[in-house]
Amino acid sequence: MTIRAVMFDFSGTLFRLEQHESWLAHLTDAGGEPLDVEAQAELMRRMTAPTGKVVELSDEYQYAWENRDLDPALHRKIYLEVLRRSGVPKLEQAEALYGRLIDPDEWTPYPDTEAVLKSCAGKGLKVGVLSNIAFDIRPAFADRGLDQYVDAFLLSFEEGVIKPDPAVFRLLLDRLGHAPEETLMVGDSAEADGGAAALGCPFALVDPLPTTDRPDALLVALRTHGVL
Known part of the structure; x- marks a missing residue:
């Protein structure tokens, strides 16, 4: 699909x-x-x-x-x-x-973060950011002009549910308006982010290396799944 x-x-x-x-x-x-x-x-x-x-x-x-x-x-x-x-x-x-x-x-974007978000938005794909986190990460995107490429943020401390609970993925899927089978989940934890697979989402795993050691893993992940 x-x-x-x-x-x-x-x-x-x-x-x-x-x-x-x-x-x-x-x-x-x-x-x-x-x-x-x-x-x-x-x-x-x-x-x-x-x-x-x-x-x-x-x-x-x-x-x-x-x-x-x-x-x-x-x-x-x-x-x-x-x-x-x-x-x-x-x-x-x-x-x-x-x-x-x-x-x-204080958080640093990976070298290909902007290119991936911009490319997804440019192709008309819905983009969501889903994080187990207890503080607001939206300024990290807004201050770099990246928020314009994100359709929905879902943060665990605002919703009262954390990955890998399927409910948290379902919440974001509903906001993006797409079925699991047509929504790719990209994350660095097979345990937490891989929970999306329980709903039928394809999953791409990236390694949380230092930003200088991981120049294009996001681009590779999306190309592997035929997104870009």
Whole structure:
């Protein structure tokens, strides 16, 4: 069946939270020593992992982790705890880093994000962005002029449902006005984004590599599925 709409994940798919030296230069461990490069890289991985457990958690914090993308307060609570357990003991340091995480302007688009969104819109395809997330990502698109190519955004914290629940995909499909069989889902998590396949959506998996290491994965994914 001809693809008439495309749903994209946000983090690790269209945009990525890239590590900037200035963010982490001030971080110190419990002994006051600067975090080494490996520790800094692991921090960034834990802050952007779409699924799975990144640290051992008590029942209270496990609940917050599992529901973080439904409630901004839980999101803040659990990520400050993750940072604490990852070697950032000072609250003010953790809060500064967390502020970067939830600032949409700190996220970097992949090199082919604009080309893919513009091409889809130019071909008359409906475009949706669907994300398990607890903050508003729309400014990341609007500030770069990319929102004009997106027909609908669906954010988990606004809807009270998260991927891979089929209900969240169904909500966006209804807003785009197309059947699952004619709507491609593109994401970086086979577990979360791949949930669209339960409704019959074709699915394209991309690797959440640094933006400099992934110049054209979105273009390749859409060409593979005959979209572009």
